[in-house]
Amino acid sequence: MPVDIADPTLHILRIRGRATPESLGAALDSPLEQVTAALRDLESRGLAEDSGKPRLGWKITANGRLYADRRMTGISPQALTLVADRYEVFRKLNDDLKQLCADWQARAEDQGPSDFVDRLSATDQQVQRILVEITPVAPHFAEYSARFARAHSQFASGSDSYLTGVLVDSYHSIWFECHECFFITLGRSRQAEESAP
Secondary structure (H helix, E strand, O other): OOOOOHHHHHHHHHHHOEEOHHHHHHHHOOOHHHHHHHHHHHHHOOOEEEOOOOOOOEEEOHHHHHHHHHHHHOOOHHHHHHHHHHHHHHHHHHHHHHHHHHHHHOOOOOOOHHHOHHHHHHHHHHHHHHHHHHOOOOHHHHHHHHHHHHHHHHHHOOOOHHHHOOOOOOHHHHHHHHHHHHHHHHOOOHHHHHHOO
16 A cells, blocks of 8 residues: 655644545656555554545544654754745745735736746746755755646646646646745744744
8 A cells, every 4th residue: 555655744734733535646756546545554643534524524633643743853953944044045046926916916917928928937046956955954844846837737737727827737726835845944933934023
């Protein structure tokens, strides 16, 4: 039974709280049967459970949360320093992406992905650089690179939902999850950061 995506699956459940097998498959670019096998493996270890409601999908358990958090925070002091340093670059890019998303949502009727993709590409190049640097020492960031690349490619190809859409693994959704991953890894909170002067 293939369970090699169990940790990445649990990671997404930790960040989102709950997810359907279909949305997990889209995020991990994995077939549904492999995702289901990973979820059953996590369930057998008491790390995740089926909500019993297809629209809500699976949720992480208290033990699963502890396991996932240890995976994120159990990195070396040197690795933590590197992640904290690169996070400052990510924060600056966050402002750029927020503005891009706002401009996209306020776009004229005759504008499409081709009018915005250059800006997304510039941000994507920089965040990919960050991920290349931190993933070797913080492997829980590993899936974000491919997810960003897929969303960027879809948007560049004209699929307009892949920038800010909520029903697909859009660039904005992935960014939000990656941001949350930084918060947990560094022991910080979104609320504290957003309320800081």
